[in-house]
Amino acid sequence: MKSDSLSYPPRGLSREEAARYVGVGITKFDQMVADHRMPKPKKVDGRVIWDRLKLEAAFGELPGDDEENIVDFLLQGNHRRE
Numbered sequence: 001m002k003s004d005s006l007s008y009p010p011r012g013l014s015r016e017e018a019a020r021y022v023g024v025g026i027t028k029f030d031q032m033v034a035d036h037r038m039p040k041p042k043k044v045d046g047r048v049i050w051d052r053l054k055l056e057a058a059f060g061e062l063p064g065d066d067e068e069n070i071v072d073f074l075l076q077g078n079h080r081r082e
Contacts (some may be wrong), residue, residue, distance in 0.1 A: 011052050012042070018050035022059050037062060 009071040013021055019029035022038065039054040 009052060012044075012049035013052055013055070015041070015050070017050060017056055018052075020056055021052065 005060075010017075015029070016026060018024045018038075018041075021028065024032065029038060031052065033040060039056050041048045041050045043049075
């Protein structure tokens with residue numbers, strides 16, 4: 001493949017790259033695909049490729065940062081002190 005002088009992220013990612021992109025290991029990524037938290041891949045000839053934009057959308061739908069206000073949590077005193 002010819003390289004070019006433009007710098008941009010790839011749209012299609014391998015299984016390993018997709019797992020790394022969302023910050024989990026391959027086994028966890030496979031579980032997340034199986035339970036529909038992450039999208040299924042596209043199949044191009046013999047290759048299996050995840051769409052980076054679909055991964056981003058699925059990642060945005062994961063529970064977490066918007067479910068609990070960290071300030072309220074800290075004010076309630078429910079955090080562990082070390």
